[in-house]
Amino acid sequence: MKERSPDNKPDYAQSVPSWADLRALLESWADELGFQQLGVTGVGLGEHEQRLQQWLAAGYHGEMRYMAEHGNMRSRPAELLPGTLRVISLRMDYLAPDIRITEQLNNKNQAYISRYALGRDYHKLIRKRLTELGKRLQQAAGEMGFRAFVDSAPVLERALANQAGLGWIGKNTMLINRKAGSYFFLGEILTDLPLPVDEPYTQDHCGRCTACLDICPTQAFVGPHVLDARRCISYLTIELNGPIPEDLRTGIGNRIFGCDDCQIGCPWNRFSKASKEDDFTPRHQLDKASLLQLFAWDEATFLHRTEGMPIRRTGYENWLRNIAVALGNAPRSLEVTDALQRKRPQVSVLVQEHIDWALQQQQNTP
Numbered sequence: 001m002k003e004r005s006p007d008n009k010p011d012y013a014q015s016v017p018s019w020a021d022l023r024a025l026l027e028s029w030a031d032e033l034g035f036q037q038l039g040v041t042g043v044g045l046g047e048h049e050q051r052l053q054q055w056l057a058a059g060y061h062g063e064m065r066y067m068a069e070h071g072n073m074r075s076r077p078a079e080l081l082p083g084t085l086r087v088i089s090l091r092m093d094y095l096a097p098d099i100r101i102t103e104q105l106n107n108k109n110q111a112y113i114s115r116y117a118l119g120r121d122y123h124k125l126i127r128k129r130l131t132e133l134g135k136r137l138q139q140a141a142g143e144m145g146f147r148a149f150v151d152s153a154p155v156l157e158r159a160l161a162n163q164a165g166l167g168w169i170g171k172n173t174m175l176i177n178r179k180a181g182s183y184f185f186l187g188e189i190l191t192d193l194p195l196p197v198d199e200p201y202t203q204d205h206c207g208r209c210t211a212c213l214d215i216c217p218t219q220a221f222v223g224p225h226v227l228d229a230r231r232c233i234s235y236l237t238i239e240l241n242g243p244i245p246e247d248l249r250t251g252i253g254n255r256i257f258g259c260d261d262c263q264i265g266c267p268w269n270r271f272s273k274a275s276k277e278d279d280f281t282p283r284h285q286l287d288k289a290s291l292l293q294l295f296a297w298d299e300a301t302f303l304h305r306t307e308g309m310p311i312r313r314t315g316y317e318n319w320l321r322n323i324a325v326a327l328g329n330a331p332r333s334l335e336v337t338d339a340l341q342r343k344r345p346q347v348s349v350l351v352q353e354h355i356d357w358a359l360q361q362q363q364n365t366p
């Protein structure tokens with residue numbers, strides 16, 4: 001590739017855009033492709049690497065073995081894609097408009113599904129858009145290698161976004177933006193194009209607030225910025241296979257897939273923006289469904305209705321397991337005990353055990 005002059009002036013060859021031109025193009029394409037913000041960073045993650053190591057050493061990742069695999073690759077993007085010089089980090093807001101978050105959460109007969117999971121699976125959508133963005137950049141820049149990632153690759157996405165200037169890592173460990181809160185996904189493009197980098201976001205706007213730490217229903221935070229995933233409802237309902245530890249079941253309440261409490265409680269989410277993506281609109285009225293409605297789904301219905309949605313990831317057995325726990329936490333009623341008893345003979349030993357717990361809970365509820 002031809003060199004660009006460092007002062008951003010158009011180069012000796014007219015056809016080579018300056019860095020400033022490339023950045024402007026990148027921003028306008030990102031906007032066109034539905035991203036709300038981008039930033040560029042290098043490949044060194046500084047203290048984040050050590051923090052990740054400490055977190056893993058403490059075992060906070062639980063059964064998410066993929067977190068501990070790959071050595072230092074997760075904090076060294078150039079090991080994931082050799083030749084990488086820069087990471088372009090991007091944000092896409094996902095909060096569907098007109099969703100009544102707290103109403104659903106506060107009604108214990110209703111099923112609470114975390115906000116990011118109500119619509120289409122974001123992985124495919126975002127990766128496709130990132131790849132398109134990378135291709136456009138490649139065309140404009142000339143020779144350039146790149147790969148797009150979202151969520152699933154071994155990279156420390158929040159640390160990268162923080163280094164790229166997108167926001168700070170709050171005490172709830174979320175990447176937060178002052179003007180947009182934290183209800184967004186992160187994705188990135190790793191490239192060998194030496195784009196000028198942005199300043200890392202060094203301010204911290206949490207101040208003395210501890211709302212997220214106090215509100216967490218299962219006390220999953222060891223302290224500010226450190227989450228013991230093994231206690232987090234998101235982990236328990238999505239990542240964990242097998243039985244949910246009994247001492248954490250009541251804390252789960254009616255949350256059957258993921259949890260948003262440490263974001264709902266965050267004052268910066270007053271500034272969160274509604275998503276413009278139709279794909280993030282709730283499907284099958286899952287933002288309004290009752291626990292009993294969802295518990296009645298058979299496997300074929302589950303597979304059919306959750307096709308292309310993040311909920312598919314948990315599988316039917318864990319889905320029933322989670323709803324059984326939530327029914328145990330629901331107000332005492334004949335309808336609930338009846339539904340639990342009727343389902344019992346049709347399900348696995350794992351789900352039966354959770355149903356038995358739920359029946360016991362129902363009995364103990366005044």
Ligand code: B12
Nearest residue numbers: 048051055114151157159173174175185186225234258259
């Ligand atoms: C594993 C994982 C989980 C696990 C563990 C979460 C965790 N906090 O680590 C579980 C299943 C619990 C989970 C839950 C959720 N997740 Co998740 N998850 C991931 C994943 C795959 C890796 C995260 C990771 O690297 N953890 C390792 C630990 C060490 O990192 P960390 O907790 O972020 O800790 C950092 C800081 O807190 C910091 N730190 C430690 N001490 C200190 C001190 C100071 C002063 C500072 C500044 C920092 C600091 O050090 C760490 C390294 O930077 C990422 C995708 C990716 N590849 O990055 C998505 C990701 C983080 N998850 C995401 C989402 C949306 C969620 C949920 C909201 C989903 C839901 N509604 O249920 C919840 C939120 C729970 C929470 N508070 O984190 C988004 C976050 C977007 C954002 N705005 O931040 C990501 C980026 C996916 C994506 N591509 O959009 N998740």
Ligand code: SF4
Nearest residue numbers: 216232233259261262
């Ligand atoms: S997602 Fe829920 S359970 Fe997990 S840390 Fe946040 S408030 Fe706690």
Ligand code: SF4
Nearest residue numbers: 170171206209212266
């Ligand atoms: S709730 Fe308060 S402490 Fe927690 S992340 Fe938000 S501002 Fe920071």
